[in-house]
Amino acid sequence: MSQKHIVEARGIHKHFGPLHVLKGVDLEVKERELVFIIGPSGSGKSTLLRCLNRLEEPTSGSVMVDGIDMLSPKTDINHARQRIGMVFQSFNLYPHMTALGNVTLALRKVAGKSRAEAEAIARQALERVGLADRADHTPGQLSGGQQQRVAIARSIALEPRVMLFDEPTSALDPELVGSVLEVMRSLRESGMTMIVVSHEMGFARNAADRVVFMDNGLIVEQGPPAAIFETPAHERTRAFIGQIQRH
Amino acid sequence: MIQTFFNPEIIVAAWPIVLSGLWNTILLSLIVVPLGLLGGLILALLASIHHPLVRWPLMAWVDFFRAFPPLVLLVLLFAGLPFAGLELGGFACVAIAFFLNTGAYYGEIFRAGIDSVPNGQVEAARSTGLGRLQAMRYVVLPQAVRNVLPDLLSNTLEVVKLTSLGSVVAVPELLYEARQAQSVTYNPTPIVMAAVIYFLILWPVVRLLSRLENRALAGRR
Numbered sequence: 001m002s003q004k005h006i007v008e009a010r011g012i013h014k015h016f017g018p019l020h021v022l023k024g025v026d027l028e029v030k031e032r033e034l035v036f037i038i039g040p041s042g043s044g045k046s047t048l049l050r051c052l053n054r055l056e057e058p059t060s061g062s063v064m065v066d067g068i069d070m071l072s073p074k075t076d077i078n079h080a081r082q083r084i085g086m087v088f089q090s091f092n093l094y095p096h097m098t099a100l101g102n103v104t105l106a107l108r109k110v111a112g113k114s115r116a117e118a119e120a121i122a123r124q125a126l127e128r129v130g131l132a133d134r135a136d137h138t139p140g141q142l143s144g145g146q147q148q149r150v151a152i153a154r155s156i157a158l159e160p161r162v163m164l165f166d167e168p169t170s171a172l173d174p175e176l177v178g179s180v181l182e183v184m185r186s187l188r189e190s191g192m193t194m195i196v197v198s199h200e201m202g203f204a205r206n207a208a209d210r211v212v213f214m215d216n217g218l219i220v221e222q223g224p225p226a227a228i229f230e231t232p233a234h235e236r237t238r239a240f241i242g243q244i245q246r247h
Numbered sequence: 248m249i250q251t252f253f254n255p256e257i258i259v260a261a262w263p264i265v266l267s268g269l270w271n272t273i274l275l276s277l278i279v280v281p282l283g284l285l286g287g288l289i290l291a292l293l294a295s296i297h298h299p300l301v302r303w304p305l306m307a308w309v310d311f312f313r314a315f316p317p318l319v320l321l322v323l324l325f326a327g328l329p330f331a332g333l334e335l336g337g338f339a340c341v342a343i344a345f346f347l348n349t350g351a352y353y354g355e356i357f358r359a360g361i362d363s364v365p366n367g368q369v370e371a372a373r374s375t376g377l378g379r380l381q382a383m384r385y386v387v388l389p390q391a392v393r394n395v396l397p398d399l400l401s402n403t404l405e406v407v408k409l410t411s412l413g414s415v416v417a418v419p420e421l422l423y424e425a426r427q428a429q430s431v432t433y434n435p436t437p438i439v440m441a442a443v444i445y446f447l448i449l450w451p452v453v454r455l456l457s458r459l460e461n462r463a464l465a466g467r468r
């Protein structure tokens with residue numbers, strides 16, 4: 001065994017009724033790796049991410065995360081999910097709580113920390129995303145970029161082993177994208193394993209270890225960013241990248 | 248006129264009876280409102296399971312008890328159950344009828360509230376390891392209740408008014424006691440007293456409700 005795989009998804013199929021959305025996807029991610037997933041709309045990128053923490057139940061296949069069989073009925077899924085952070089396109093903060101409340105909720109109710117412990121950890125997490133001074137603001141009082149950083153803090157406070165990002169900057173005004181990418185970059189530098197679905201090609205180029213191109217429920221090809229962007233092997237990849245870069 | 252409808256002597260004489268009726272109305276409300284809220288919450292939580300095996304029976308249940316006139320339900324329980332060998336007092340019958348009837352209404356309100364909270368928040372909560380019920384309790388319900396507060400209050404107003412149905416099955420609430428007093432005094436004054444008391448206790452709620460509704464409207468703009 002050369003380097004440990006922290007995520008191992010094998011033969012993932014997902015049907016939504018008659019719709020066959022994932023058609024046998026294998027994805028392995030090494031510790032500290034940053035894997036970028038790109039692909040046209042509807043190709044199944046979000047569904048794949050959501051199968052990894054079982055927000056979506058795969059129709060068949062296996063998912064191991066940090067040695068835990070995510071799909072086994074014996075697995076305590078709520079416990080397992082603490083190790084897998086997830087950041088959503090629409091932030092999904094709890095609007096009736098402050099930033100601090102958003103971050104402490106799972107620390108207190110899932111990780112079983114006392115209020116004081118949870119708040120100390122949450123303040124540290126908010127500090128890491130540059131929002132120490134916004135702890136008492138509610139989501140409605142924060143910009144989109146700040147909200148997304150609170151969402152990242154909410155995940156990292158639980159000290160996950162892997163972080164999943166589903167288009168974390170797509171809902172943001174262009175001038176706010178940088179602050180979120182900045183936080184993601186510092187997370188990466190701290191050694192976090194990350195799987196990122198995004199159209200931020202610039203970020204992919206200088207931060208990703210590997211780019212995975214998905215189309216129509218399958219991984220078409222994958223490799224280092226330079227190879228995928230400069231010399232893609234498949235016509236579909238070439239077409240997609242050409243399309244993205246024209247924007 | 249005043250001698251007929253606002254007879255001072257009768258007011259004085261009927262006062263203790265009417266007052267005890269008022270207490271019973273308040274007591275009844277304090278029992279049936281929480282009971283209805285509890286029933287409604289249970290129905291709404293079941294509805295959030297979104298499973299066909301739960302969904303259809305639940306819909307049938309809610310539809311049935313919303314379509315069934317509460318007075319008929321009450322009389323049926325009171326007059327019908329003894330034939331099934333179950334003799335419940337008027338008070339218990341009112342409690343059960345309200346649990347079934349107003350529970351169905353509260354249930355629909357809670358359900359609308361729960362639906363008003365974007366599902367993404369539940370997914371976020373679940374992704375941090377919160378269980379289904381925890382996500383419901385800490386993330387969804389606080390917002391759901393706040394979003395439908397005017398509807399909850401408005402339904403509660405109706406429920407308190409409906410407690411006067413208890414008079415039909417001899418629960419000594421405000422209307423029942425007023426009618427007792429009326430039948431001994433041969434004068435409508437006690438009924439007028441009851442009417443005034445109903446108005447006085449419900450009017451502040453109506454005021455509060457319309458302020459809440461205005462605020463909700465302003466918030467939506």
Ligand SMILES: Nc1ncnc2c1ncn2[C@@H]1O[C@H](COP(=O)(O)OP(=O)(O)OP(=O)(O)O)[C@@H](O)[C@H]1O
Nearest residue numbers: 016017019021039040041042043044045046047048
């Ligand atoms: N809960 C669901 N029920 C039914 N169909 C779904 C569901 N979720 C996703 N789909 C369908 O599955 C397909 C893949 O969706 P998915 O969201 O994974 O694509 P994606 O690659 O993330 O696309 P995008 O770039 O637009 O986010 C789409 O056709 C979508 O309509």
Ligand SMILES: [Mg+2]
Nearest residue numbers: 045046047166
């Ligand atoms: Mg998507």
